[in-house]
Each structure stands twice: as C-alpha cells, then as structure tokens.
Amino acid sequence: MALYRKYRPASFAEVVGQEHVTEPLSTALDSGQINHAYLFSGPRGCGKTSSARILARSLNCVEGPTSTPCGKCDSCIALAPGGSGTLDVTELDAATHNGVDDMRELRDRAFYAPADSRYRVFIIDEAHMISKEGFNALLKIVEEPPEHLIFIFATTEPEKMLATIRSRTHNYPFRLLTPPAMRGLLERVVAGEGKNIEDAVYPLVVRAGGGSPRDSLSLMDQLLAGSGPEGVTYQRALALLGVTDSALIDKAVDALANQDQASLFGVVDDVVDAGYEPRRFATDLLDRFRDLLILKAVPDAFERGLVDAPAGAQEVLIEEAQALGQATITRCAALVNEGLSQMRGATAPRLLLEILCARMALPAAGMTVEALAQRVEALEKGRGNAPAVTNSAEETAPVLSSGRRYERPSKAKREKPAQPAVEEDPVITEARRAREIMDRNRAQTEPESEPVPVAVPEPEPQPNSPRNAAEEWTQILALVKESNLSAWIAARDAVAADEQTEADELLVRHHTGALAKFVNSEANRKIYAEAAEKALGSPLTVIAVVGDRQKEPSQPGKAEAAPSGIIPQETGLDPAELKSNSNSALERARAMAEAYQKPASTQPQPSANTSTPASTDKPEPRWKARAQKYRSEHQHNVDNGFNGVPLPPEPPEEEWDSAPPEPADPSPRAPVPEKPELASKKEQDDEFLDQIAEGSGEADHRKPLDIAGELVEKHLGGQRLR
Known part of the structure; x- marks a missing residue:
C-alpha cells in the first residue's frame, strides 16, 4: 500500500499542518452546531478528502457527533482508513460524474433516510467540475436539505463553483505544509517504516514535494522502495529526484562572490556534463538565493524554521550570505527568475544559462537600480575597479x-x-x-573672453560716466547660467547693443526672433533682472531685439529711441528701425491698415514731402486688415450683381464681332459644281445599275458568285471554268 494511503489520518488530531481547520471543526462537533453543507478548498494533496472522511466518521459515531471518534463502533470501523465504507456515506468524483443526470440521481437518493447511521453524507470531490446545469439541478436540495442530509464539497478551485451553492456552505480553506511540519511528517513515516535515510535527503524531498503531504509521501515512497541495505543516500536521492548537486550550487555561489567568471562558466559545463537539465539548475540556484536572502535579513532563520538545511550545510549558507551581500543576492535572484521564463521551451537552454551567468557576473553591464546597488556594494568591500x-x-x-x-x-x-x-x-x-x-x-x-572677475558691487554709474554694456551683459549671463540653464541657453548668443536708451535698461541684439521673444518673456525678464541686481548692484530690464550681431550701426550714438507704446519684442524689429518718420515700415504698415478699413473715397492722399507723426497707439494686427480687405471685396461683388462670386474677365474683342448680322431670310446658295472625274464615275455607276436592272423584268435570284463571274467576263474579258 502506498505511504499516503497507509498513513492517512483517522481523526482530526492526526491531521498535520491544518490546525486552522481542524480546531474550529472539532469545536463545532463537540458543541453540536452542525451545518448541512461544508466546503473544503485548497491545493491538491493537502488533506481535503481525508478531512471529509474524518468529518463523516465523527458525525456517525455512536458517541457523536464528536471530534474524537471511538473507533470501535461499526460506523467508525467502516469509515476508518482502509475500511469498507457504508451505504450512508457516498463519495462521488465530480470529474467523471458532473452532468445534470448524475446530479438528478444524487438528488433523488438524498431523500431516502440513512440505513443504520445518524446522517446521510455526500462527499463530492473536485466539485468545481460540475456543470452549470448540474449545479442548478442540485441547487434546491442544497438550499433546503432534509435534516438527515449533509453535503461536503472538496475542490481546488472554489471560485469556479456556483455562487449560490458556495454561499450555502461553511468554507474551510486548506493550506500547504510548512517545511518544518513536512519534515516532521516525513521523519515519522520513515521511522514507522524502519528505514535509514541520510539527513540531507529530507530538504530535497521537502522542496520537491512543494508543501503537499501526498506528493512528498509519494516521493519518499519512491526513495524507500529503491533503497538498499544502507538506506536512502544523498547521491541516490539526487539521481532519482533530478535535483542539482549542492556542491555545484556552492561552487556557483562562490564564483559570484569572488567575481570569478571562469569558475562560473566552468560550473555550467559541469552541469551539462553531469546530465542535469539547465532549467533545473537555474531553479535550484534560485532556491539557494532565496535561502541566502532570508539568512541575510533574518540571522536566526534556522531556529525559526524559515530555512531548512542539514546541520552540516548551515555554516556554509551563512558564509555564502555574508560573502555575497544583500544587493548582489537580490539582483542575482531577479535575473535568475527572469531567465527561467525565457528558458521554458528554449531550443538552446545551455546558451541561455551561460548568458544568464554572464549577466550575473557583470553588474557594470546593467544600469538598473539593482546593478548600481551591487556595484556600490562591491566598492564598499574593496572589490571595485572603478578609478578614483x-x-x-x-x-x-x-x-x-x-x-x-x-x-x-x-x-x-x-x-x-x-x-x-x-x-x-x-x-x-x-x-x-x-x-x-x-x-x-x-x-x-566662441570668441576668447577673459575669466569673469569676482562679482563686487559697483557704484551706480554717474550720468556723464561711460557705460560698458558688453561687460554688464557678460556678468549677467554668468549668473543666469547658474540659476536657470534654459534662460542662459536662450540668451547666450545675444550681444549687447552699442546704443543704449535708458539707464535702467539693457538693450541686446539677437539673431532669431523666436529667441528674442523668449528672452523678453515675463518669466525670463525677472531672471535677468535678478542676475543684474546681483552682479551690478541695481536691477536692469533686459530688452532683446532682432538684429545682426556682426553688423555695426551706421551712426552709433545717434539712434533714436523707439516710439512710446511700441515694445521691441512685440514687433521683432531693430530699435534703430523704429523711428518716427514717414519712411518707417511701421508707418507704412499703419497706413496700409487704415486704407483697408476706410472707403477709397475718404482715404487721404499724403504728399511725398509731408510726414505723418508717429502714433502712440498700437498698430492693428495684420490679420484684421486682411479680414477687412476680404469683406470689402465680397461686398463689392455683391453690390455689382455677382451674387458674391466674381465673374471671369471678358475675352478680347475680335474683328468679326463688329460685322453686320446676316439677313433673317437669306437667299439659297448656288450649287457647287462637281469635279469632272467625280461626275464621270457617277454616270458609270448609274449606267451599270441600269444594266443590272434591265437584265430581267423580275428580281434576280442568281447567286452572288455567278453574278460576280459574269461581271468579270463582261468587263475584264475573263473566262470562267464551268
């Protein structure tokens, strides 16, 4: 008999690792609070079906309902592990009996009273496999069952069950066993079998079983069955379970700790030569990183049962955790976890494993937070090769x-x-x-410039003292570069203008209108003003205008100030060009805008020698002038009967347009004489047709071939062969 059947628990006290389920159930049984439906959910092989049988045994015991069956009555003997069972306890596998007919048959049987027990119990295993129609057929009896009927549903996927069924049950979730609890169970089973087993085998079985008691007992049964007189050895367990030898894992960890890439790739070669699967090696290496990470964070992990390892391997794990460091362990674990998904179904798993080892051994190849933390950790330990x-x-x-x-x-x-x-x-x-x-x-x-001197507050310039605008602009730019890099980039190509208008203003020339507008923005103007106050001791308003930085003004010092109300950054023109005279572009633009807005009859015609004084009003935008022009043209077309659509231009007049018209009833024209050759041919054709018509007074019924032959003989002199 298999070990998981032989050592199946017979009472709730024998169930291992499920105290959160067995204790409430035992209390409910002892107090007599019995529900009509129970739901046992959890991973496979964790004791759901065994607990359902124990519950049925506890309900039908002669001393029950009780949490401790007597084990002597007929019901307890029949429902004990290996017992024959009773008619009142029915166990149904819903994986094969999940249709509506099966559930109807179960429903009909449920109404019968128990034969010789207290309750009629239905244990439905893999309950999530029941179809929707089957659940609907079973719904009514689960909602309102007879007093003698109890349902116990066991499933690994409770979310797939019908919500109405699930809401009528008491749900008890089962869990996987912890490594210490699993090891204790294995040790009791091995002691009951009287076999010898090395201490290093238990961690292998525990990890291979994955916390499932049934799977772990099956693996242990396999090892015990194939053991010799010496018992189960570590090497025999490695061969049967396919687990990587811990010596190879230790060698790989030491190579990572010493940054020895040659040894690390040698481990990969040894893994392949030993016949281990590369993906299995990566899985076991990830398990080792997990143990080292817990040991690094929890020094007493062995005493707490967080890490399960043989007594002789505990010291080795502690040394490895101290040699690697937490940052290195974390990054390597993340890389191995990522590499496992890539190795699934790969055609070249060894190549992927070698690439994974290269990434673990070269933290400088990555720019992630984990890689940087590992490099800093290596520098702190004195293993870094970064230059100082x-x-x-x-x-x-x-x-x-x-x-x-x-x-x-x-x-x-x-x-x-x-x-x-x-x-x-x-x-x-x-x-x-x-x-x-x-x-x-x-x-x-850039042109050579002297180093910027130490900024010393200078006295305010006197009215008659000369002003060095270029030096002021250089100092302002130096301070702007430290405070606001974008403002410095926008203004670094601008140069101070030779002409300066006001004492509290600094005029600079820029080669791009967009950059000049950016410099003149409200936010950047404050930045330049603050830098000027720090460098010169007094705030300055920086005004950028568009102009050639290499072009010198024709008459320096005589440039007139810009008209009041006109801001240079808004016009995008050189201040020297914004002069209040009749030849300025601003006056011409204003005159054109006024011409579009006023009728043609009311437009004044200024003489060439008169000049209009510059207006202090801001000129109207050009888009308004264009819109007014289009509206005027549209109105002109509508007034002239064009219905808003202009007509095409008239074509030029031709000579015959002025000729007198022909009379209403013109005289018939004389016939045009035909050419002589055409007339003779027509006469011949008419004569020929007359000759054909005179040939017989009736219709000619001869064949076309005969007519053609006669015509050839008559006119061409040929002779037909009859």
Missing part, C-alpha cells in the same frame, strides 16, 4: 582657448571647503569627460 576621481574645480573646470580655466562667479563669491576625494562610478566618469569635451569645443568656437 576627485571633484576638485581645477580638474572639472573646462579649459578655454586662451589656456585659462573658466571659473564660475558663484564659485569665486563663496569659497567652499576642500572636499576629500571620493570614488566615482565609471559611467559617471565617462559622462563627466564627455561634458568637458563639449564645453571645450564650445569654448573654441
């Missing part, structure tokens, strides 16, 4: 074309204490070098 990089300003500052190093004004204003050299990641080092190269190339393309 200092953060001193002399090494990181870009070198200008003049050979001097650029120094930020903020760096000059506030002296920072020297920081000790720290080790830096190679990726960050490469990024820093790339940034230095970019800054050096940009410095070579």
Whole structure:
C-alpha cells in the first residue's frame, strides 16, 4: 500500500499542518452546531478528502457527533482508513460524474433516510467540475436539505463553483505544509517504516514535494522502495529526484562572490556534463538565493524554521550570505527568475544559462537600480575597479582657448571647503569627460573672453560716466547660467547693443526672433533682472531685439529711441528701425491698415514731402486688415450683381464681332459644281445599275458568285471554268 494511503489520518488530531481547520471543526462537533453543507478548498494533496472522511466518521459515531471518534463502533470501523465504507456515506468524483443526470440521481437518493447511521453524507470531490446545469439541478436540495442530509464539497478551485451553492456552505480553506511540519511528517513515516535515510535527503524531498503531504509521501515512497541495505543516500536521492548537486550550487555561489567568471562558466559545463537539465539548475540556484536572502535579513532563520538545511550545510549558507551581500543576492535572484521564463521551451537552454551567468557576473553591464546597488556594494568591500576621481574645480573646470580655466562667479563669491576625494562610478566618469569635451569645443568656437572677475558691487554709474554694456551683459549671463540653464541657453548668443536708451535698461541684439521673444518673456525678464541686481548692484530690464550681431550701426550714438507704446519684442524689429518718420515700415504698415478699413473715397492722399507723426497707439494686427480687405471685396461683388462670386474677365474683342448680322431670310446658295472625274464615275455607276436592272423584268435570284463571274467576263474579258 502506498505511504499516503497507509498513513492517512483517522481523526482530526492526526491531521498535520491544518490546525486552522481542524480546531474550529472539532469545536463545532463537540458543541453540536452542525451545518448541512461544508466546503473544503485548497491545493491538491493537502488533506481535503481525508478531512471529509474524518468529518463523516465523527458525525456517525455512536458517541457523536464528536471530534474524537471511538473507533470501535461499526460506523467508525467502516469509515476508518482502509475500511469498507457504508451505504450512508457516498463519495462521488465530480470529474467523471458532473452532468445534470448524475446530479438528478444524487438528488433523488438524498431523500431516502440513512440505513443504520445518524446522517446521510455526500462527499463530492473536485466539485468545481460540475456543470452549470448540474449545479442548478442540485441547487434546491442544497438550499433546503432534509435534516438527515449533509453535503461536503472538496475542490481546488472554489471560485469556479456556483455562487449560490458556495454561499450555502461553511468554507474551510486548506493550506500547504510548512517545511518544518513536512519534515516532521516525513521523519515519522520513515521511522514507522524502519528505514535509514541520510539527513540531507529530507530538504530535497521537502522542496520537491512543494508543501503537499501526498506528493512528498509519494516521493519518499519512491526513495524507500529503491533503497538498499544502507538506506536512502544523498547521491541516490539526487539521481532519482533530478535535483542539482549542492556542491555545484556552492561552487556557483562562490564564483559570484569572488567575481570569478571562469569558475562560473566552468560550473555550467559541469552541469551539462553531469546530465542535469539547465532549467533545473537555474531553479535550484534560485532556491539557494532565496535561502541566502532570508539568512541575510533574518540571522536566526534556522531556529525559526524559515530555512531548512542539514546541520552540516548551515555554516556554509551563512558564509555564502555574508560573502555575497544583500544587493548582489537580490539582483542575482531577479535575473535568475527572469531567465527561467525565457528558458521554458528554449531550443538552446545551455546558451541561455551561460548568458544568464554572464549577466550575473557583470553588474557594470546593467544600469538598473539593482546593478548600481551591487556595484556600490562591491566598492564598499574593496572589490571595485572603478578609478578614483576627485571633484576638485581645477580638474572639472573646462579649459578655454586662451589656456585659462573658466571659473564660475558663484564659485569665486563663496569659497567652499576642500572636499576629500571620493570614488566615482565609471559611467559617471565617462559622462563627466564627455561634458568637458563639449564645453571645450564650445569654448573654441566662441570668441576668447577673459575669466569673469569676482562679482563686487559697483557704484551706480554717474550720468556723464561711460557705460560698458558688453561687460554688464557678460556678468549677467554668468549668473543666469547658474540659476536657470534654459534662460542662459536662450540668451547666450545675444550681444549687447552699442546704443543704449535708458539707464535702467539693457538693450541686446539677437539673431532669431523666436529667441528674442523668449528672452523678453515675463518669466525670463525677472531672471535677468535678478542676475543684474546681483552682479551690478541695481536691477536692469533686459530688452532683446532682432538684429545682426556682426553688423555695426551706421551712426552709433545717434539712434533714436523707439516710439512710446511700441515694445521691441512685440514687433521683432531693430530699435534703430523704429523711428518716427514717414519712411518707417511701421508707418507704412499703419497706413496700409487704415486704407483697408476706410472707403477709397475718404482715404487721404499724403504728399511725398509731408510726414505723418508717429502714433502712440498700437498698430492693428495684420490679420484684421486682411479680414477687412476680404469683406470689402465680397461686398463689392455683391453690390455689382455677382451674387458674391466674381465673374471671369471678358475675352478680347475680335474683328468679326463688329460685322453686320446676316439677313433673317437669306437667299439659297448656288450649287457647287462637281469635279469632272467625280461626275464621270457617277454616270458609270448609274449606267451599270441600269444594266443590272434591265437584265430581267423580275428580281434576280442568281447567286452572288455567278453574278460576280459574269461581271468579270463582261468587263475584264475573263473566262470562267464551268
């Protein structure tokens, strides 16, 4: 007899690892609170059917209902493990009897009273396999059963059962056994069989069984059946269960701890040579990472039963957990878990396993958080090979074309204490070098400039003192670069204009209208004003206009101020071009807009020598002028009868358009004389037709071939052969 049948529990006290189910059931039985339907749900092989039989035995015991059957009455003997059973307890497998007819037959049998027991019990195993029609046929009797009837449903998928049936039952969920509980069960079974077994075999069976008592007992039954006089050895268990040798797992973990890639790939070769499946090796390696991770987080995991390992292997696991580190274990476990899904059904599992080992051994190849944490952990342990990089300003500052190093004004204003050299990641080092190269190339393309001096508050300029706008703009840009990079990028190509209008304004020239508008935005204007106040001691309003940065004004110092009310950034023009004279583009645009808005008769005609003073009003947008023009043209077409659609232009007049018209009743024209050759041919054809018509006074019934032959003989002189 199989071990899982031989050692099947006979009472709730013998059920292992299901105390959360057996204790409430025992209390309900002892108090006499019996329900008409029970639902036992949980994974396969965890004791659902065995508990259902124990419940039926406890209900029909002569001393019951009780949680401790006597084991002496007829009902207890018949329902004991290996017993013959009784007519009052029916066990039905719904996997094969799931139709509506089977449920109707069960319903009809349920109305009969029990033969010699207290209750009539129906144990329906795999209840989720019952069809919807079968559940509907069974629904009424489950809702309102007779007093002597009790249903016990056992299923691994309770969510597939009919909700109405499930709501009428008491649900007791069963669970898989923990490793300590499973090991205790295996040890009692092996002791009952009187066999010898090595201590290292138990963890293999526990992991292979997956927490299911039935599966674990089946595996142990297989090992005991194939054991010799010496009992079950570790090597025999490895061969039968297909589990990877722990020596190979230890060798792989040591190679990862020492960053020895050659040894790690050697382990893969040993796994293949030993005949192990690569995916099985990856699964066992993931189990080892799980144990190491728990040991790293919980030092007393062995005492708590969180990690199950032989006594001789516990010290090895603790050393491996300390050698790897938590970041390394976490990343390797995540990589192995990801690689297992890729290895399922793969045609080259060894190649995928080698790629997985390469990824575990090279944390620098990944940029994930786990990879960075592993590299930091390696640096802390002194195993990192990253070069030490200092953060001193002399090494990181870009070198200008003049050979001097650029120094930020903020760096000059506030002296920072020297920081000790720290080790830096190679990726960050490469990024820093790339940034230095970019800054050096940009410095070579820009004109040479002296280092920015220390920002010292200067006194306000006197009215008669000359103003250095270029120097002011350079200092402002240096401070803007530190505070707002986008504002600095937008204004770095602008240059200070030679003409400056007001003392509290700074006029700069830009080569792009969009960038000039961005500089003149309200948010960026505040940034430039704050930088100017820090650098110069007084706020300045920076105004950007469009103009060639290389073009010098024709008459510097004589540029007139822009008309009041006109903002340069809104027009996008050079302030020198915004002059209040009749030749300015602004006046011409305003005149054109007024021409579109006023009728043609009321438009004034200014003379060439007169000039209109510049208006302080803001010019009307051009789209309004275009809209007014289109409306005027549309109204003109409607007024002239074109119904809103202009007619095409008239064609040019031709000579015959002026000729007099022909009379209403013209005289008939004279016939056109025919040509002589055409007339003779017509006469011949008429004569020929007359000759044919005169040949007989009746219709000619000859064949066309005969007529053609006669005509050939007559006119061509031929002779037919009869």
